[in-house]
Amino acid sequence: xxxxxxxxxxxxxxxxxxxxxxxxxxxxxxxxxxxxxxxxxxxxxxxxxxxxxxxxxxxxxxxxxxxxxxxxxxxxxxxxxxxxxxxxxxxxxxxxxxxxxxxxxxxxxxxxxxxxxxxxxxxxxxxxxxxxxxxxxxxxxxxxxxxxxxxxxxxxxxxxxxxxxxxxxxxxxxxxxxxxxxxxxxxxxxxxxxxxxxxxxx
Numbered sequence: 001x002x003x004x005x006x007x008x009x010x011x012x013x014x015x016x017x018x019x020x021x022x023x024x025x026x027x028x029x030x031x032x033x034x035x036x037x038x039x040x041x042x043x044x045x046x047x048x049x050x051x052x053x054x055x056x057x058x059x060x061x062x063x064x065x066x067x068x069x070x071x072x073x074x075x076x077x078x079x080x081x082x083x084x085x086x087x088x089x090x091x092x093x094x095x096x097x098x099x100x101x102x103x104x105x106x107x108x109x110x111x112x113x114x115x116x117x118x119x120x121x122x123x124x125x126x127x128x129x130x131x132x133x134x135x136x137x138x139x140x141x142x143x144x145x146x147x148x149x150x151x152x153x154x155x156x157x158x159x160x161x162x163x164x165x166x167x168x169x170x171x172x173x174x175x176x177x178x179x180x181x182x183x184x185x186x187x188x189x190x191x192x193x194x195x196x197x198x199x200x201x202x
Contacts, residue, residue, distance in 0.1 A: 021054075027040075047060060058075075068196070088177075094172065100187075107188050110188060111192060120159050120161050129202040130145040130198060133201055140156070141160050155173065155175070155194055
């Protein structure tokens with residue numbers, strides 16, 4: 001593949017090459033993702049994607065559009081490194097998880113501020129998009145929803161509408177299994193994927 005967008009295509013190509021050598025049976029046991037001998041079936045935010053191996057290709061079982069390359073890279077990383085862990089009803093902010101303090105500044109800009117100004121100015125559209133995605137309403141913020149992210153990992157996004165005195169605000173919460181199941185960088189990407197997916201449904 002000719003590289004045109006280094007920021008997205010170089011990481012994708014790197015993990016695509018690693019994916020070819022993946023032990024599929026071990027990956028299926030480790031992640032709990034179904035493997036039928038030809039394809040993995042991964043559920044991300046309510047949509048199921050089939051990923052072929054060893055030559056990577058991705059198709060959506062709902063015949064909808066495919067996710068962008070960074071999301072596809074995340075799915076490859078999940079199959080390569082992810083693990084099935086049970087979460088509890090304990091919810092954590094990004095800062096409360098390992099390495100959260102170190103990454104909080106880029107996380108705030110990439111996830112929290114972006115969510116606040118994308119959704120806090122369009123609460124009605126935010127609600128409609130989340131409900132379209134099958135999210136569960138939660139009683140926090142001016143609007144809040146819970147999502148099954150991937151495997152047993154769940155996320156909540158809470159949004160507060162801005163007014164003349166205060167700017168819009170947002171918070172993203174993670175089930176406690178994210179603390180062990182994902183590196184801090186991947187938790188940032190998870191937040192980014194959640195926001196981007198909601199935005200595409202608005």
